[in-house]
Amino acid sequence: MPLNAGGPGYGSMEGPGLPGSVGAGADAETAPLLVPESEPDPCPEWRPLTKEELEAAADGPGWRRVRWYLVLLFWVSWVTILATSIAIIVKSPRPVAQPLRWWQKSLFYQLQPQLFMEARAEGAGGINALCEQLPYLRSLGVGALILEGLFEKEASPLNLTVTSKDSVTIPQIQHLLKQSNKADLKVVLDFCDVNLMGTEDVTGNADEASSVKAPYALRFWLDQGVAGFTICDTDEAYSEKVKWHLFDVVVLFHKQYHILCSRKTLTSFTFQTLLEWRDVFKEFNTEEEERIVLVKQTKDILPPLSNSSQVDVVMKSILPASHHILSAQEVADAIETHLHTVDRDIWTSWTVGGKASHDLKKLLLVLTMTLPGSPAVQHDSDIDQTQDKQKQHVAAAALFTSLSHSRAREEALLYGSFTFLPFNASTNASSNATLPSPSFPPILAFLRSWGCVHFLVLLNVGAEPRPLDPAWAPSLPEAGVFIASTGMDRVGSTSLYTLEVQPQEAIVIKLFEVGSYS
Missing domain, CATH: 3.20.20.80 (Glycosidases)
Known part of the structure; x- marks a missing residue:
């Protein structure tokens, strides 16, 4: 007895989309074995906000709060810096100007x-x-x-x-x-x-x-x-x-x-x-x-x-x-x-x-x-x-x-302070005279100071030019500007490491630290 004689019965494989099933015909041959998943919808294209949209977003409560916090932070920081500066100025030691007659x-x-x-x-x-x-x-x-x-x-x-x-x-x-x-x-x-x-x-x-x-x-x-x-x-x-x-x-x-x-x-x-x-x-x-x-x-x-x-x-x-x-x-x-x-x-x-x-x-x-x-x-x-x-x-x-x-x-x-600066004559003499000599008196120098302002006065009484030795006064600032000289021929800035005092010359230099405006 045929298993599938005369119509559907036990063991029949009827159903749509199944190969060999009754009524499938050619559709069964072309049906894919795996059904692909559906693709997601494409993302919308990015575009900048318009003026109206930007104004609407800026007026929102979130941005208003952020701006308020930023302004408050700025003023608090400014007041703190000002108060700190005043406290440093008040507490820092400074010379007191004495009234002069x-x-x-x-x-x-x-x-x-x-x-x-x-x-x-x-x-x-x-x-x-x-x-x-x-x-x-x-x-x-x-x-x-x-x-x-x-x-x-x-x-x-x-x-x-x-x-x-x-x-x-x-x-x-x-x-x-x-x-x-x-x-x-x-x-x-x-x-x-x-x-x-x-x-x-x-x-x-x-x-x-x-x-x-x-x-x-x-x-x-x-x-x-x-x-x-x-x-x-x-x-x-x-x-x-x-x-x-x-x-x-x-x-x-x-x-x-x-x-x-x-x-x-x-x-x-x-x-x-x-x-x-x-x-x-x-x-x-x-x-x-x-x-x-x-x-x-x-x-x-x-x-x-x-x-x-x-x-x-x-x-x-x-x-x-x-x-x-x-x-x-x-x-x-x-x-x-x-x-x-x-x-x-x-x-x-x-x-x-x-x-x-x-x-x-x-x-x-x-x-x-x-x-x-x-x-x-x-x-x-x-x-x-x-x-x-x-x-x-x-x-x-x-x-x-x-x-x-x-x-x-x-x-x-x-009324600044006075400091005599002893000079080592054996290290600053010219190449022709390396030792102290009665005919070559050493450079005489002193410092007038007021706060962070220093005036260096150099006096060469002798008849020979005298260069300065950098080790002579290592605590002095290296740079300075000429204030006056006996020949009135020195102007502008100078360095103590390259300065040479001429015979019978006196020089007044205002010293300053690097990066200082004093």
């Missing part, structure tokens, strides 16, 4: 009107020539004039209002004082030729009349606008004769000037006079103007100082007094001695004093302008306005102006 900031210019007038003209024409130069001196940076040689030698306080017979007259001095006031120049009268002890009677005692008349003479000059007076340490109060008669000695003045007197009698005329001077000064002193007492030191050694001085300024000479022109080695020794013994407890006014060669004159000018204290410059014909505008006069005036203006605006040169 006019005589501490001034450049003194020593002048003998008689000699100036003799070189220009006679009589009123000469004094007018001097008055015409006052605005020019002020433009150079001069702040005060010290008028010397006005009074008779060994004059007494009785005739402080009587000038020397060979000098200018009282009306001429009054005219000079008025013109100085218009030019904003202070005037200090030199009383070094006046016998402050007064005349003596047969017993050797000071004349009481001199003590009585002295305050009237001071008031006369103070009424004319005089800003102070200069006295010398060679007064009779210093003499051995006075000290021999005074059994109970009191040192009343410090700052290089001493008055010796008896506690019981106080008969020293100088002591009484200077105390009276202070009382007279109080009548004329104001907040804007203060009268001063300036003392010229002429002795090499003075007795120990006290703390009750009536002296404001002490004028010291850099070079010792001599009848001959000092050699380069003598000048170097004198400079080095003062650099080792700079005293910041007293206010010093530096002047050249002794005799030096013309080649060293500019070097000494740089030194006096950069030492701590107030420079006192002697009248110099090279900066005279009436001189022909020759090259040397122009260079001298330029050097003077550069130094005075730098000192006026730089705190480091006004």
